[in-house]
């Protein structure tokens with residue numbers, strides 16, 4: 001069975017979310033990093049821009065940026081709607097609302113899409 005884009009819901013975390021999620025120290029961030037399943041997250045783009053050394057792997061990189069962007073546009077409002085409907089299942093901590101979460105994730109995905117420096121395969 002093939003990996004098709006119409007089955008993918010692209011949703012990417014920000015650099016700061018990765019740092020928090022994986023408890024990455026300054027020392028960690030200077031290491032060579034392999035990002036598995038990084039999708040449209042902005043961690044690779046931001047780290048690479050700052051001189052870091054990372055390669056990301058994800059099956060969606062088989063598709064080009066125009067295709068991934070189109071899929072993000074198609075699915076973004078659906079994801080937000082589902083988050084609103086299920087918001088009691090999430091702990092948002094510092095994030096104040098589903099709308100703020102959506103804005104953070106969209107900004108991260110745009111950084112991924114428009115980055116000039118991205119090491120991915």
Ligand SMILES: C[S@@+](CC[C@H](N)C(=O)[O-])C[C@H]1O[C@@H](n2cnc3c(N)ncnc32)[C@H](O)[C@@H]1O
Nearest residue numbers: 011012013036037038039040041057058059060
């Ligand atoms: C929910 S997204 C998370 C993206 C990113 N890690 C983040 O936290 O923002 C999950 C990602 O896993 C990728 N994925 C699915 N199957 C995979 C596989 N077998 N190997 C590597 N990545 C895979 C998907 O394409 C998708 O981009």
